[in-house]
Amino acid sequence: MRFLRSMGLFNFILILQCLYMEILEVTENKEQYIDLLLLGDEQENMIMKYLHKGILFALYDDYDLKTVAVITKEDENTFELQNIATLEIYQGKGYGTGMIKHIIGYLKNKCKCLIVGTGECEKIMLFYEKLGFTYSHTVEDFFTKNYDHAIIEDGVQLKDKIYYKMKI
Numbered sequence: 619m620r621f622l623r624s625m626g627l628f629n630f631i632l633i634l635q636c637l638y639m640e641i642l643e644v645t646e647n648k649e650q651y652i653d654l655l656l657l658g659d660e661q662e663n664m665i666m667k668y669l670h671k672g673i674l675f676a677l678y679d680d681y682d683l684k685t686v687a688v689i690t691k692e693d694e695n696t697f698e699l700q701n702i703a704t705l706e707i708y709q710g711k712g713y714g715t716g717m718i719k720h721i722i723g724y725l726k727n728k729c730k731c732l733i734v735g736t737g738e739c740e741k742i743m744l745f746y747e748k749l750g751f752t753y754s755h756t757v758e759d760f761f762t763k764n765y766d767h768a769i770i771e772d773g774v775q776l777k778d779k780i781y782y783k784m785k786i
């Protein structure tokens with residue numbers, strides 16, 4: 619108590635605000651998150667294929683949106699992470715990792731496997747590998763066949779979709 623008194627109420631509230639992080643499951647007006655979802659998947663009609671049937675999570679820290687993610691149920695045993703994106707200025711601060719860990723916890727007892735597909739982009743592949751995902755399979759020409767424009771990541775056009783999997 620003495621510690622709190624010496625810190626002052628104002629400072630105490632500030633610290634509480636900084637510590638305030640929550641991940642919400644969004645069930646209404648999912649389109650309001652489209653700008654951030656477009657960072658993870660840059661064609662809106664591709665996002666619309668999974669946004670409404672999917673489960674959308676939004677991570678807020680200090681009352682500001684930082685990260686979004688969408689998962690879909692693919693079959694009895696499998697969920698797929700369809701999209702994950704952190705606002706550019708907040709990347710590399712652990713929010714993406716926090717979101718994936720939250721999803722893994724959410725999926726416990728709901729399925730056996732979480733899969734995710736990505737373009738051949740080294741830093742994204744590393745992100746999933748560090749989290750414990752392992753290579754599953756490749757869908758050739760996914761990006762060149764399904765998108766109406768070339769998807770360029772780090773100066774390279776994406777072609778195949780590389781799938782990773784993780785046991786839940």
Ligand SMILES: CC(C)(COP(=O)(O)OP(=O)(O)OC[C@H]1O[C@@H](n2cnc3c(N)ncnc32)[C@H](O)[C@@H]1OP(=O)(O)O)[C@@H](O)C(=O)NCCC(=O)NCCS
Nearest residue numbers: 657658702703704709710711712713714715736741744745
């Ligand atoms: C991939 C992404 C969601 C990770 O979110 P994040 O909040 O930056 O994730 P974390 O801070 O928990 O993890 C960062 C790790 O991801 C990797 N990483 C990927 N992109 C990164 C970036 N732009 N900046 C920093 N780290 C990045 C690094 O390996 C880093 O590991 P380290 O902390 O050990 O150095 C985020 O970079 C992003 O939104 N990228 C653009 C959208 C996208 O490509 N989504 C994936 C579609 S498959």
